[in-house]
Amino acid sequence: MKTVREEFSSKFGFLMAAAGSAVGLGNLLAFPVAAAKNGGGAFLVLYLLFVFLICLPIVVAELAIGQSTQQSPLSAFKHPKKSLAKPFWSFSGFLLTLTPFMIAVFYSVVTVWLLGYLTITLQGRLDQLANPDFFSAFIKSDDLFFYLIGLMFILGIILFQGVQKGIERSTKILMPTLFILIVALALFVLTLENSLIGLKFYLLPDFSKINLEVVNGALSQAFFSLSLGMGILITYGSYLNKKANINKSATMLAGADTFVAFFAGLLTLPAIFAIHPNTNPADLSTSSVGLIFSYFPKIFMEMQPFIGYTGASLFAGIFFSLALIAAITSLISIFEVAVATVRDHSDLNRHVTTFLTLIIIAICTWVLAQSFGRSDFLTNFIEYGGTNKSLFDLIVDIFYETILPFNGFLICIYVTYHWKNLSNNLEKNNLLTTYTNISLRSIVPLLLLTVFLSTVYSKYL
Numbered sequence: 001m002k003t004v005r006e007e008f009s010s011k012f013g014f015l016m017a018a019a020g021s022a023v024g025l026g027n028l029l030a031f032p033v034a035a036a037k038n039g040g041g042a043f044l045v046l047y048l049l050f051v052f053l054i055c056l057p058i059v060v061a062e063l064a065i066g067q068s069t070q071q072s073p074l075s076a077f078k079h080p081k082k083s084l085a086k087p088f089w090s091f092s093g094f095l096l097t098l099t100p101f102m103i104a105v106f107y108s109v110v111t112v113w114l115l116g117y118l119t120i121t122l123q124g125r126l127d128q129l130a131n132p133d134f135f136s137a138f139i140k141s142d143d144l145f146f147y148l149i150g151l152m153f154i155l156g157i158i159l160f161q162g163v164q165k166g167i168e169r170s171t172k173i174l175m176p177t178l179f180i181l182i183v184a185l186a187l188f189v190l191t192l193e194n195s196l197i198g199l200k201f202y203l204l205p206d207f208s209k210i211n212l213e214v215v216n217g218a219l220s221q222a223f224f225s226l227s228l229g230m231g232i233l234i235t236y237g238s239y240l241n242k243k244a245n246i247n248k249s250a251t252m253l254a255g256a257d258t259f260v261a262f263f264a265g266l267l268t269l270p271a272i273f274a275i276h277p278n279t280n281p282a283d284l285s286t287s288s289v290g291l292i293f294s295y296f297p298k299i300f301m302e303m304q305p306f307i308g309y310t311g312a313s314l315f316a317g318i319f320f321s322l323a324l325i326a327a328i329t330s331l332i333s334i335f336e337v338a339v340a341t342v343r344d345h346s347d348l349n350r351h352v353t354t355f356l357t358l359i360i361i362a363i364c365t366w367v368l369a370q371s372f373g374r375s376d377f378l379t380n381f382i383e384y385g386g387t388n389k390s391l392f393d394l395i396v397d398i399f400y401e402t403i404l405p406f407n408g409f410l411i412c413i414y415v416t417y418h419w420k421n422l423s424n425n426l427e428k429n430n431l432l433t434t435y436t437n438i439s440l441r442s443i444v445p446l447l448l449l450t451v452f453l454s455t456v457y458s459k460y461l
């Protein structure tokens with residue numbers, strides 16, 4: 001017997017949960033640095049256009065599919081019944097279930113490291129983190145196992161309690177906390193000499209930096225950041241009351257995610273330039289991992305002349321907490337896709353399902369964490385595009401870099417050619433509804449397919 005489907009209790013609760021998913025390490029690190037490198041204000045404008053003109057219609061579509069079918073992605077796509085293309089839609093549902101699983105695993109590896117870095121900072125060992133050899137030794141160490149158990153424990157406590165008491169309640173506390181921490185750190189950093197140089201790179205537009213690669217990068221970043229193509233918004237949409245207004249929720253979600261990314265830039269860039277006023281933005285890495293684990297600990301240590309070792313450790317501690325909150329609230333949403341999928345296709349209750357999901361993801365995370373020198377086989381797993389890649393690199397390349405835009409493309413095709421009821425689930429006589437209908441059958445799939453094909457071409461051929 002199926003129990004009644006869980007539901008978000010309020011608009012605010014849904015918004016915090018969805019924003020928790022969308023706001024992640026990409027917002028805090030990759031986005032601000034990409035902006036500073038690629039034309040500052042010009043990049044921001046481009047990013048905004050992509051969020052609202054290209055990504056927002058897909059946010060709407062994913063939420064509507066979830067809300068209307070009340071199913072997780074694996075079965076949401078089979079609806080409505082009977083059609084010649086059924087195997088194709090079953091495959092799409094499968095892809096939208098496999099993708100989040102794989103992303104959950106690789107994002108968990110990084111979050112495990114982050115938990116480790118926060119713990120070490122709180123132990124007063126920030127100086128060790130700033131040692132250039134620390135990171136490569138740390139990701140091979142046995143300590144990771146304990147941090148993995150710690151992370152799964154935290155996620156378990158939240159997910160065990162379900163949509164309202166777990167996901168909604170925790171994100172309602174964590175997201176405002178995250179935002180207050182960003183603003184507090186930013187206000188502090190902006191008092192440091194030279195911090196304004198960072199703002200200049202972040203905000204002053206330089207349109208000459210915009211080229212095809214930058215455009216591609218901005219679109220991928222916006223798409224990833226909004227949790228698109230991962231089945232998350234379909235799943236969260238399935239917890240929305242049938243009467244909930246998707247147009248409003250989707251717009252607020254896109255706004256909140258962009259807002260946090262923007263504010264993160266007011267913290268990250270001034271911090272970098274306050275310490276190294278002569279930094280050339282072009283030399284900064286846009287990899288969130290490189291920034292957070294190698295570059296930032298050094299910056300924190302160099303804050304000592306201003307605030308002493310304890311002050312620097314406190315700053316680092318708050319920063320790592322912030323990043324950890326961002327990562328955990330994203331993981332909650334993506335683990336929930338797996339939990340919802342198992343529950344929709346079995347009679348298992350939430351506790352058993354959560355427990356099984358956590359165990360399976362933890363095992364896969366542990367295996368993937370061996371890709372950094374603990375296992376030779378996984379570290380030099382495969383060669384393509386002219387370089388040796390680890391299993392971790394392979395999973396990131398396939399499921400994050402390549403498949404996401406393709407999944408977005410499938411969603412466009414689905415709502416255009418197969419499930420024609422999209423408008424029934426949206427506000428009537430509304431600009432966003434009209435725009436969604438038009439764009440999902442024209443510009444959006446075209447752009448996503450182009451990004452997908454160009455990634456395949458440049459990465460694997």
Ligand code: TRP
Pocket residue numbers: 021022023024025026027028103104107224225226227228230232330331333334
């Ligand atoms: N917004 C996240 C980031 O910027 C990306 C993301 C969205 C994500 N949903 C997720 C990551 C779910 C992991 C799990 O990093």
